[in-house]
Amino acid sequence: MKNVLIIGSGIAGMACAVRCAEQGLQVTLVSPFPSERSQSVMAAGGINAVRTEHEEGDSVESHIEDTLKGGCGLGGERAVSGLCGHGEEILHYLESIGTVFSVDEKGRPIRRAFGGQSHKRTYYCGASTGKQIVSALVMEARRLEAAGRINRRLWCCFHSALIRDGVCYGAMLFDEAGGGLTAEYADAVVVATGGQNALFGKTTGSTQCDGYAAGKLFMQGAELKNLEFIQYHPTTLETAHKRMLISEAARGEGGRLFYKSEGRNIYFMEEKYGQGGNLLTRDVISQEIDAIGGSAFLDLTFMDKKVIDERLPEVGELCAKYAGIDVSREPIPVQPSVHFFMGGLAVHLNHETNIQNLFAIGECASMYHGANRLGGNSLLSAIYSGNVAADEIAGREAAGSDHPDFGSELEREREQLARGMDTESQFPVMYVRDMLADTMNKQLGIVRTEEALVQGREDIDYYLSVAGRLKYDPNVMPYFNYSLTGILTLARATVTCALARRESRGAHYRSDFPKTDEKYSAATIISYNDGDYSVRLDEERFYES
Ligand SMILES: Cc1cc2nc3c(=O)[nH]c(=O)nc-3n(C[C@H](O)[C@H](O)[C@H](O)COP(=O)(O)OP(=O)(O)OC[C@H]3O[C@@H](n4cnc5c(N)ncnc54)[C@H](O)[C@@H]3O)c2cc1C
Structure with a gap:
């Protein structure tokens, strides 16, 4: 029996836990809060996939092409082909475990347009895609928990990895419920701790995502990749505690960006880029908004109120609740905010880091999105990466019960915490x-x-x-x-x-x-050695092995 320790229970961690347990592995799944409070539940816009029965001119090749183009030459081709090639299978799986995608009056799943995509291929569940997927995975995890295959530990935070000579044997965990610091040994450790939003304070994401696990593992020898690529979402609403996301779906359904000048509304994206200007990739629109002073308005007022209520209910609700705006009558004041991290722990195609038996999946890993992620691709990559890591771990020999003794390290850390x-x-x-x-x-x-x-x-x-x-x-x-x-x-x-x-x-x-500059058509890989930060450009297609 192989033991797997999974740190983080958002969509990536849950997908990996379920797939590991179904292949007979014994899983310990830790996080400080329940999955229902992870950042994954915030995802509203949808998940990308090309389904053969609804293709209508779209193809997996086209999804791959759009993803690579969005990534500006830095998304590895083999990785992206694997991701897009599994979209349909992942959607079928999600439906089979209870995710209910929105359908039209004939019962056909509806797809919406997202920025940077040549076809409509974003499937969604009303305004609660992330919530639906998390709920479905939680039910699966509960079933496997009852069967004794998954042990879920709440109020538990990652402290550090147990690493000796480039091999990971488990992790030290801090139990916030009073259990203190303990060592958990495992044949494989999978890190699924999400992005690094808290580095920036107010963002669209969760403050639970603070990047600590990636930072600590970096200090312990794990390499990081492409950290400079931080996605600003162009349309967010300022509120007292965070920046609320105005989903790209609002522009997908026809929303138009403008700024005011001398009493006129200037629809700057359309003026500069033509018809599709409002649906260009997030980096381009954020830079354009920055160039006009950092804020703009998003106009839905010309849209049929029924379309807004049916297709964009969350946009109407959050603008009314947090800004007292009726979006069918008034434009929404928007500004770009930090939203997603393309960089993170550097992983091979099988999602193992440069430390043996240490894996990283979901938003904390850097693999598919290159210099810029397309909306709808990250839910897909969270699930796909969880599956890839699970299959890799299941296919390996168990390490056995022998492991180095980390007793003195544990004592030292306990003393440090007590002091x-x-x-x-x-x-x-x-x-x-x-x-x-x-x-x-x-x-x-x-x-x-x-x-x-x-x-x-x-x-x-x-x-x-x-x-x-x-x-x-x-x-x-x-x-x-x-x-x-x-x-x-x-x-x-x-x-x-x-x-x-x-x-x-x-x-x-x-x-x-x-x-x-072509010279930089490569990943930035950074490593750490006792306070020394060293960056190299990796031209070998970014860990695509
Ligand atoms: C507002 C918003 C809307 C979005 N909409 C979409 C969308 O429509 N489509 C799409 O594809 N993508 C969307 N995204 C992005 C997508 O939701 C995320 O990239 C994805 O859900 C990340 O999943 P994850 O499992 O990697 O991380 P998360 O869901 O962030 O889960 C991380 C887990 O790690 C735990 N954790 C963190 N630190 C520690 C620690 N030190 N110790 C132990 N546990 C820890 C957390 O508690 C949590 O359980 C959106 C993001 C935001 C913020």
């Missing part, structure tokens, strides 16, 4: 997290320069220099205290990658290097 941090400092940990978010938004925005990035690097180096001496904040989960250095290290790595890529491509726009 807490120097209480003389006046700056609590959460204050530094806020300062980091300011730095990241200011110095690593939509438009970047050498000067701003160098300033960002200096700021983060300063935060890192004080991180170990900060006041231990008793009012927050212990996790927030011990995770700070890992998060700062990830931020430092991100700025270092952005400095290394002296060109503009996809979501990485440098006003001092505004052109795409």
